[in-house]
Amino acid sequence: MANLKEVRIRISSVQSTQQITKAMKMVSAAKLKRATNAIVALRPYATKLKEILGNLSASLEGASSPFIQEREPNKVLIVVVSSNRGLAGAFNMNVIKTANILIAEKYSEQLKNGNVSIVSIGKKAQDFYEKRNYKVVGNNNEVYSALTFENVTKITDAIMAGFEKEEFDRVELVYNRFKNAAVQILTTEQLLPLPKTETNEAVKASNVDYILEPNQEEIVTQLIPKSIKTQLYKAVLDSHASEHGARMTSMDKATENAGDLIKALKLAYNQARQAAITTELTEIVSGAAALNG
Numbered sequence: 001m002a003n004l005k006e007v008r009i010r011i012s013s014v015q016s017t018q019q020i021t022k023a024m025k026m027v028s029a030a031k032l033k034r035a036t037n038a039i040v041a042l043r044p045y046a047t048k049l050k051e052i053l054g055n056l057s058a059s060l061e062g063a064s065s066p067f068i069q070e071r072e073p074n075k076v077l078i079v080v081v082s083s084n085r086g087l088a089g090a091f092n093m094n095v096i097k098t099a100n101i102l103i104a105e106k107y108s109e110q111l112k113n114g115n116v117s118i119v120s121i122g123k124k125a126q127d128f129y130e131k132r133n134y135k136v137v138g139n140n141n142e143v144y145s146a147l148t149f150e151n152v153t154k155i156t157d158a159i160m161a162g163f164e165k166e167e168f169d170r171v172e173l174v175y176n177r178f179k180n181a182a183v184q185i186l187t188t189e190q191l192l193p194l195p196k197t198e199t200n201e202a203v204k205a206s207n208v209d210y211i212l213e214p215n216q217e218e219i220v221t222q223l224i225p226k227s228i229k230t231q232l233y234k235a236v237l238d239s240h241a242s243e244h245g246a247r248m249t250s251m252d253k254a255t256e257n258a259g260d261l262i263k264a265l266k267l268a269y270n271q272a273r274q275a276a277i278t279t280e281l282t283e284i285v286s287g288a289a290a291l292n293g
Contacts, residue, residue, distance in 0.1 A: 004276065007269040011262060018258035024087065025251035028244045032181060035241035038147075039178055039234070046234045049227050053194075065224045066164050068194050073170040075115045076107045077137070077159065079191065079232070080129075081175035081239040082122030084144055089253075091176065091184065091246035092124040095239075098186045099125075099174040117168060119159065121236060137162075147240060152233045160228060163192045175235040176242035182249050184242035191231060194224055 080099045082092045099118075103111055110116050117135045120126040121143060129136050138158065143151050162168055171192035176184040 004269060004272055007265055007272065011265045011269065014258050014261050014265065018255055018262070021251045021254040021258060025248055025255060028248035028251060032241065032244035032248055035237070035244050036178070039237040039241050042230075042234055042237055046230050049223070049230055053223060053227055065194075065221050067160065067192055067224050067228060068196075070193055071166070071169040073107070074110065074113075075117070075166075075168040075170075076110050077117045077119060077162070077168040077171045078103060078107075079119045079121065079159070079171060079173045079235075080125040081173070081235055082120065082125035083239070083243040084123040084141055085247075086124065087250065088243055088247040089250035091243055091250075092122070094184075094186055095174055095176055096125055096128050098188065102172060102174060102188055115168075119155070121155065122239075143236070144240070147236065149229075149233050152236050153229050156229045156232045159192070159232075160225065173232065173235055175239045176246075177235075178238045178241040178245065181245040184246060187235075187238075189231070189235070191228060194228065 078099055080095060082095055086092065103116055107116055114135065117137050118125075118129045119137050119140065120129060121140045123141045126136060126139065126141060138155075140155050143155065159171055163171060170190065173187075173189045173191045175187055177187040179185055
């Protein structure tokens with residue numbers, strides 16, 4: 001009977017875990033809806049801003065903005081967007097692996113020379129790189145407490161100021177782009193200097209002739225920082241929505257697995273109980289037969 005008691009305790013434990021994972025799935029589903037609304041609302045604006053910059057690519061050639069100046073990438077900054085919390089499957093580990101592959105394949109020399117710095121947005125990436133003695137700049141984990149454009153802009157301003165001072169020559173951005181609740185696309189983008197848009201003859205022919213006031217130079221100079229800030233804000237919103245999608249999917253799978261385990265444990269319990277009853281009956285019958293004999 002001790003064995004039966006152990007199985008009962010384990011069934012009760014798995015049922016409690018299943019209730020927790022089911023509740024976490026429901027919470028993540030509610031948060032996913034809000035996060036999805038935020039990124040869906042921002043994407044048209046970010047796309048239009050990128051389109052305008054593409055149409056003004058000729059103006060970028062003559063612009064004096066420091067954020068388009070190409071330099072030899074001797075000092076590199078990698079911005080890694082993760083989450084503050086776990087229980088989201090491989091969400092955090094995948095973005096960290098992608099950043100590590102980028103560093104190993106593209107900036108191995110800079111890493112050897114100690115010229116690779118990390119800006120992490122999210123506690124999981126922060127902890128990973130600090131434990132491995134990377135050069136981690138700042139602490140931005142509180143941004144998720146109030147995820148607004150203004151709060152993310154503070155991070156972008158610090159990055160842009162460092163680029164202007166030539167503290168680093170290139171900034172790369174690594175994050176999970178949200179597609180749907182089950183799919184997150186690992187994405188690597190160059191944040192600084194602002195990449196030049198490739199234009200072919202067909203695109204040039206379809207370009208809009210904008211009327212710019214007060215003048216082209218000033219508009220482009222103001223548009224570039226706005227584009228950089230929007231790009232990082234969009235990446236953080238994408239990652240935030242991806243996190244809740246990954247956690248919802250992970251908790252759904254955990255709930256399903258707990259159900260399968262409960263079925264298997266109940267089957268084992270019933271089999272053990274049946275075996276115990278059969279053994280008791282056999283002993284009773286054998287005892288009765290011995291007395292009659």
